[in-house]
Amino acid sequence: MGAIRIFAVILIVAGVLGLVYGGFSYTEKDTAAKLGPIELKVEQTKRVNVPVWAGVAAIAVGGLVLLGAGRK
Numbered sequence: 001m002g003a004i005r006i007f008a009v010i011l012i013v014a015g016v017l018g019l020v021y022g023g024f025s026y027t028e029k030d031t032a033a034k035l036g037p038i039e040l041k042v043e044q045t046k047r048v049n050v051p052v053w054a055g056v057a058a059i060a061v062g063g064l065v066l067l068g069a070g071r072k
Contacts (some may be wrong), residue, residue: 004069011062017053023048 025047033040 005066008062008066008069011058015055015058015062016052018058019052021030021050023050035037060064 021071025045028044030042031039032042
């Protein structure tokens, strides 16, 4: 399997996951205050939403690349 086909499959899988889950979240850790040996740490969960059009576009582009790679 060539690199272009692998890239196309990754695009399709990423598009499907974006449509199914609608985004992803991650935790950001930060030091809010530090007074000598005492530290106040804050964990904040942030969410990144993936637009529906981006998921559909990734699937479409991945499909086109996969079809184009198959014709060579």
